[in-house]
Amino acid sequence: MTEPKPKQCIVDPRRGLMYIKWQNDHESLIPLSTVRQLCPCIECQQQREAAATGDSLRVLPASMATPSIEPIAVEPQGNYALLIRWSDGHATGIYTWGYLRAMCPCSSCQGRPPA
Numbered sequence: 001m002t003e004p005k006p007k008q009c010i011v012d013p014r015r016g017l018m019y020i021k022w023q024n025d026h027e028s029l030i031p032l033s034t035v036r037q038l039c040p041c042i043e044c045q046q047q048r049e050a051a052a053t054g055d056s057l058r059v060l061p062a063s064m065a066t067p068s069i070e071p072i073a074v075e076p077q078g079n080y081a082l083l084i085r086w087s088d089g090h091a092t093g094i095y096t097w098g099y100l101r102a103m104c105p106c107s108s109c110q111g112r113p114p115a
Contacts, residue, residue, distance in 0.1 A: 003080065004101040011084075013070040020100060028104035036069055036086060038103060039093035 008021040011032070018035055020028045038044075073085040077094055085091040101109075 003096070003098050005079075006097060009074075009082070011071055011074050018100070020104075022101065026104075026109075028101065028106070028109070030100065030103050030105065032071065033069075034103060034105070035071075035084065035095070035100075036090075038099075039090065040095060040099055041090075041093040044090075044093065 005023045006020050007023055007025075008019075010019045011017075012019065013032065016032045018028075018030045018032055020030070022028070069086050069088045071084045072087050073091075075083045075085070077083050081094045081096040082100070083091065083094055104110075
C-alpha cells in the first residue's frame with residue numbers, strides 16, 4: 001500500500017483542528033489534542049505503553065491531555081511527514097502522512113458504519 005499524500009493541510013489552533021484534504025479527495029478533521037496525545041516520538045510511545053500496562057511509576061504527563069496546548073510551528077519533513085512544535089516545548093515527533101491519515105476520526109476511516 002502506498003503512503004497517502006495530502007493535497008492541502010491547514011492547522012487551525014483557534015478551532016483546535018488539523019484539516020487535511022487527501023489526493024483521493026477524502027477530508028480529515030483531526031482534533032489537535034488527538035494529534036498531541038498520539039505523538040509518535042519514542043518518549044511519548046513509552047509513556048502511553050506504560051500507562052496501558054498499569055505501570056504506576058510512569059504516568060502520562062497532564063500536558064499530553066491538555067487542550068490548551070497548541071502547535072507553534074508546523075514544518076514539512078521532505079514530502080513524507082510533518083514536524084510539529086508544541087507550546088509545551090515538545091518537538092520531537094515526526095508525523096508521517098500515513099500516521100495522520102490513520103488518525104482520521106470519520107466513520108469510514110475507523111471502520112464504523114456512517115451515523
